Amino acid sequence: MTSATPRPATGDRSEAVLSRLQLLVTRKLDGLLQGDYAGLLPGPGSEAGESREYRPGDDVRRMDWPVTARTTTAHVRRTVADRELETWLAVDLSASLDFGTGRWLKREVVVAAAAAITHLTVRGGNRVGAVVGTGGGTAAPAGWRRRPPVAGPGVLTRLPARSGRREAQGLLRALAGTELRPGRSDLGALVDMLNRPPRRRGVAVVISDFLAPPEQWARPLRKLRVRHDVLAIEVVDPRELELPDVGVLPVVDPETGELHEVQTADPGLRHRYAEAAAAQRAAISTALRSAGAAHLRLRTDRDWLLDMVRFVAAQRHARTRGTTR
Structure with missing residues (x-):
């Protein structure tokens, strides 16, 4: 059940995950940075x-x-390529990210992806900053188990761009320690924070599950792409793509607290759910492609770091062939 009270265990677990990332990311990703200087996305400079x-x-x-x-x-x-780039992360930490049925929670994958990107970019004097969006929080009314609480507006926070590994680690700790509140952040407004004020050309990375309607965030993303190289990292859990056959399954919407009971033994329902989920993900991919953003999908039941290594390697290979998309 969703409540307004933060769960310390989640923050502790995120901090523990963050503490293991430094060695893991360094060992796997450093080999990709040999040779000519290049960032996460082989941008044009x-x-x-x-x-x-x-x-x-x-x-x-x-x-x-x-x-x-x-x-x-x-x-x-x-x-x-510019040797001193400014990389900005737009990190969506809505309540829907506090979910996971695989090896990781979605929010852990978000923090891990941010750590990998930071490691790849915070060298050679590069600066890294972030804007973070969370739910607005709520006060649960009487009888909230029967009537879902009403979530407040999302909260947007800016973490200034700084250079240096110590500052980058401080940024990651701030991300890992961010409290997930009920409600959904405004992803469009979050992305638009990277458009204002205008900055010199750099790299913008948007990390989210992109469950908000594409019409909310597609236009700000297209605007962002005009000036910057944009990478969209989509975080997905397998249960968001298909339902298992486990009988009656109680499901709570983490953003509203609304409770549903789903009869997963019905094959027709599972089929319709899978079709709707596939259509939703296809619409997200289409919107990201139309905006000109590079698209990386990370799953909670897969090795996210291996997927990121393959993505970076593919981007570098595409650069030698003359195309980066």
Whole structure:
């Protein structure tokens, strides 16, 4: 059941998970950072470099028209990656993240993903900051077990961008210690916090389960992509994709406290649930792709770090082929 009282055990567990991440992330991800300087996303940077032939997937805004005119073959201008980048994390810590049926809770995967991104970027003088969205909290009314509490508006918090490993660790501790309140944060407003005030070109990472309707956050994300390289990390639990056959299953919405009883023995219901979940995830993927964001999906029942390593390796490989999406 959801209540307004915070659960200390969750924060303690998140802190324990965070304390194990440093060695784990360093050992697995450091090997990807050998060679030329590059961040998590092999972004274009701002300094002009050499030209090469156009390949499908290249950004047409980087067409090198003089070379194209001389050679009669489409060329794009390479750019040199900036060595001092500013990376901002938009971290959704709504009550729906306090859930997990796999090896991890969703909020633990969120903190772990933030730790991996921070490790990949906070070197060479890079700065890392974050904006965090939580539910607004609620006071449970009398008889709240029968009538769900009404959640207040979401709370948005900004953690300023700073350089240095000590500051980055402080940011991660602040994320791990954030109290999850009932209610859903406004993901659109959270993303829009990265648009104001305007910042120089950098990397923006949005970490959420993206359960809010796409029309709420798609437009701010497209606006963010105009100026920054954007990575969207979607955190998913397997029970959000399909239901097991376990008979009558009591389900509590962590954001509203509303209780439902679901008859999972009904194969038709399980099939409809799986179809609806697949359609929802397809709509999320379409909205992220339309916004021009790189998309990484992490699951609570999988090795999230291995999935992230594969994603970074694929991004680096795509860079050598001339496309990063």
